[in-house]
Amino acid sequence: MPTINEKLTEEIRTQAKALLADGTVAAVIGYSRGSLPMTVKPTVVRASEDCGKLVWNSFCVLNLANYLPEVLKSVEPPRGPRDPKPEGPLAKVAVLATGCWSRNIVVQTQEHQVDRDRVVVLGVASRGMVSRRKVEEQFAGREILAVEEFDHDLVIKGADFEEKINRWSVVRDNCQTCTRPDPVLVDVRIGEPASERKNPNPFQQVDKIEEKSSDERWAWFTSEFSTCIRCYACRNACPLCYCPTCFVDDAKPQWVGKSLDAVDTGLFHLLRAYHCAGRCTDCGACESVCPMGINMRMLTKKLNKDVLNLYGMEAGMQPASPLPLTTYATDDPQKFIVTEAKAVKEGE
């Protein structure tokens, strides 16, 4: 019997092939098989005969919305920077999207990075993506040579071992706390829709840090970010980060130092997180791609919590209203500027 993901893979291939074959889209953004266990390659397919390489499994951790603006541009006729936009409708691009990725597409549309009319969303409900790091930590010191995926289990194989583990136990933290696995935009449905997950407190991980004393919080922060090598994988994997010149690269003025000084590194992560406030969908790409295993997602998650508490908004859920931090209202909460903790406690 084929597994759920095998069935989804088949469906993705069929739909992508049809969309490319009849010229509905010029490209499909999906995943193909990776060269190592628990990896996949983000892939742009431009010919219907290449759709056979598309796959879907529990290791699709990168947010494909990240590729959308660039691939959309690549299917436009080439033009110089000053040339006018070509007449008539431009070619479309299909992209696979789960709950959080689809919400990122909403944000991209709100921020005019993506023209919704040119995107065909292949909506697929997420069953939660597996954290490669969690699996590797469980098998520390043993080399994993193959991972076979079943609906509820993973079979981890090495040269001299083969063990079955529960899939959900190694699903990423962001997916485990996620309440909206189903895409909010669907043009072509892949698989079955998923209902909202119940989670009385999706911010439990943040609460744990907030409960610490300020010294303990500082200790957590400095220790967590001490191994950062400033490779910017977190930034580059994020669909929200599209500034032509990032503040860390700016020379006039220079905002952040470039060495591994703890203050500079900390500043980079804090500023990056703040730039994502009200826009982050907690897709977990930043954390998944970090080569050093830093949980920088805790920062954005904390801001997601604040934005929800202060403005009652979640990124990508209110396509018609402006993003919370790009607008203001006279009755906006403001006590947090002085005493945030108190204001939140009072249920402001």
Next chain:
Amino acid sequence: MISYLPYPVRIDEIKVETEDGNLKTFKLVFENETQRKAWKHVPGQFAMLSLAGQGEIPIGIASSPTEEGHLLFTVNRAGKVTTALHQMHMGERMGVRGPLGNGFPIDTDMKGKNIVIIAGGFAVTTLRATLIYLMEHRQDYGKITFIYGARTPGMLLYQNELQEWAKRDDVDLHITVDREAPGWDGLVGFVPTIAGQVAPSPENSVALICGPPIMIKFTMPPLEKIGWTDDQVYLSLENRMKCGEGVCCHCNVGPTLVCKDGPVFTRTQVRKLPVEY
């Protein structure tokens, strides 16, 4: 062993070169006499100008090795370091690291040949160094042709010197501006057009061409038409640089490092490289 330590120098003179004020020539003198004596450069080489607290920038050396005792750098105000440099005053301290790069082949391929120098805009700086060097060693070279163009008369660098050079009968000088301008009775037209009109003979000749890429592109066809080959043409490339010593890799064009293998290349060499400059 490489030394990344800049020599301390003082700004001895600052001259605003152009009407827009964006180009200034800095005359730098060494603080240390031993370092002054040890400094030897070839026209076409560059140096790193160092400003403490700002950084370093690679700038072509505008003075000829024959102008002893000081160094000249003509700097366009563009980025962080050049902007800070433009705000500096006479007598202030800065640093110079170099000389770096290969320079023009004054002692090899150029020796005994007719020299055609073609310059556009502020790329003329190292060619000024070259021309002065050639005039000081006049007997070692054949006919010298100097073609130089700027957008307007006010954008021409080294205006006093241009007038001096015009008086000499051993240099064939052609100064041009892009458009007619009040008070200008010299040549009018783009550098490629003037180069076509002057039509220097390729016989026993070498051309040094520095300018914006578009100028170089259009200067080549008229020269090729009268028989110039790629081997006779020297160009100077620019790329972002950091170490200037062929280590940090920033200026790479394929396997070639502009700072170390260049910045001067024959057109034959340039043609073999990927277009990453």
Next chain:
Amino acid sequence: MKVFRLSQTELDNMVQGWSQNRRVYRPAAGRQQSTHADCAPGWERVAASTPLTLPPGPSKTSVKTFLFPQPETMQTYTLKSSDPDKGLMKEPQKATEKQIIVGLRPCDARSVKLNNLPFQEDPFYQVNLARTVMVGFTCSAMCATCFCDQMGGSPMGTEGLDIAISQVDGSFIAEVLTPVGEELTAEIRLTPAEDSEINALAERRKNSPQADFAKLDVLKGRDLNTLYKAALWQTLGESCINCGACTFNCPTCYCFDVQDEVVRGQGRRIRYWDSCMFPLYSLHTTGHNPRGQKMQRTRNRFMHKLKYFPERYGLFSCVGCGRCVKDCPVNIDIREVMSDLLAVE
């Protein structure tokens, strides 16, 4: 050459003995907990409590951080107007104390040699090289992501090491390869290895994968511009997110940027790791960028390692440690790039 046999306890005692009056570093055991100010990510000072056992494969981050530190102070200066030395660049005091790196693998040891080609005349690298002692662990097996043999190294290789330690059955055989290594091992009483053990090690080395230069020779013979124009870069560049995970964890990526940092009138000029994956790397002040497209930058990294560097220095700028393969967020695998390149005629 002296060869010793050590038990786990003897090995730990020896290393801890060194750490009494010197800086001894080892790959961090698990996620790095506390850090000394001088500890780079992925490394920690040898502590009495942790026995020296290493997981298979190379350490999380490479040894380059000890020779090409992130950052390195190149010059210091003051900007205080009252100081007559205002703006005068001064060479920083050179570190001379020995640092002992324990637990690096043959791939990393070889990377130090490869980086020494461009850094041959670099004063900072040379000073660090002279003060660094490398005590490596050979690999009894290659990981699935290892390909050191394909790049001209070997899992049992000793190139670049002062002491090579090989695990044989329950104990360790230490081969002392340099005078510095001899000094270190002379400090303690060690048991010389039996001839049979030395022979067994030689036999194992003989049977382990050997350095293979076939791919290097083929690629050297290929036309640079044909490889440069190959179609594979387009596909690769499309999935690459242009982060620096591969570059920074790569032992043989050695590009650096230079910058000034001033705090309260005291300045320093530092160099720090840069990556040709970043757009800023090649950006001109005019705004022109010779490698403005993502694909061009991805191509540059691989072309540098597999074609440009060999053209300049005769060898691949890659030791086959597989870190980039493991760390790439989008699974760009240099082994696949290599085979794609070999297929370009």
